[in-house]
Amino acid sequence: MIKMKQYTSFNDTSTTRQGALSVWDLQTGQQKCELCLDPFPVCVHCLSYNHNGSLLVTGGADGMIRLFDSHNSDCLVGWHAHSSNVIDVIFSADETSIYSLGGDGKLCVWDINKVSLKIAEFPLHASSTGFCHYNNEKDLGSSCVDDVPYLKLLSSDSEGEHIMTCGENGLLIYKASPKTILEEVMHIKCQSADSQVLTLDWTSSPNCSTAMCATKKGTIYTSTLLKR
Numbered sequence: 001m002i003k004m005k006q007y008t009s010f011n012d013t014s015t016t017r018q019g020a021l022s023v024w025d026l027q028t029g030q031q032k033c034e035l036c037l038d039p040f041p042v043c044v045h046c047l048s049y050n051h052n053g054s055l056l057v058t059g060g061a062d063g064m065i066r067l068f069d070s071h072n073s074d075c076l077v078g079w080h081a082h083s084s085n086v087i088d089v090i091f092s093a094d095e096t097s098i099y100s101l102g103g104d105g106k107l108c109v110w111d112i113n114k115v116s117l118k119i120a121e122f123p124l125h126a127s128s129t130g131f132c133h134y135n136n137e138k139d140l141g142s143s144c145v146d147d148v149p150y151l152k153l154l155s156s157d158s159e160g161e162h163i164m165t166c167g168e169n170g171l172l173i174y175k176a177s178p179k180t181i182l183e184e185v186m187h188i189k190c191q192s193a194d195s196q197v198l199t200l201d202w203t204s205s206p207n208c209s210t211a212m213c214a215t216k217k218g219t220i221y222t223s224t225l226l227k228r
Helices: 131-136
Strands: 002-007 018-024 031-035 044-049 055-060 064-069 074-080 086-091 097-102 106-111 117-123 154-156 162-167 170-175 183-189 197-204 208-215 220-226
Touching: 018 044, 055 086, 064 086, 064 097, 086 154, 097 154, 154 197, 162 197, 170 197, 170 208
Parallel strands: 044 086
Antiparallel strands: 002 018, 018 031, 044 055, 055 064, 064 074, 086 097, 097 106, 106 117, 154 162, 162 170, 170 183, 197 208, 208 220
16 A cells, blocks of 8 residues: 655745655555655655556656656656646556646656657646646635645546546546547536536446546536447
């Protein structure tokens, strides 16, 4: 189990929050190790494993993506991906690339085999950044970098052909195959017109899939999508 910990340094006047990333044994309840977050202990907002848990990708408040080898807890590589917080990261279905969503409102695709090579970059609608967007509007009374519960905001289908993000009043599904394109193909609207979506998830099977989202008003919506 990976545990994220954050704290504020009283000697640091910058807006970047500090934190720690530690590995815990679920059977013993003991901490096994703490992962290195060079160049300084930055707050980690999001993380994702590949299919067998051998690789771990994280996104930080410093705009950096870090890729770890889970077996020996080493950081294989890290690079600056966004001009602000990295809000969510996921592996592509074939695990040859990484999708990242930043507080700058950009969705980027990165090649794992060629360090920090950006395959594509797409500007998204403002509400795709969830709490970060609403905080910038002072809707929740705090700034984007302060005490923000970063939630799941990216998901893909099992074949890796589509990417889902949240919209202001529902979910947006994009065609993302090949990885150099991003074409909106479906807008799943919530029943209430003023539903501000803050997080999502997507499970898929060969014949159908289920899309879920939660709104700022505390409502959870589920939609069944049939394959054509």
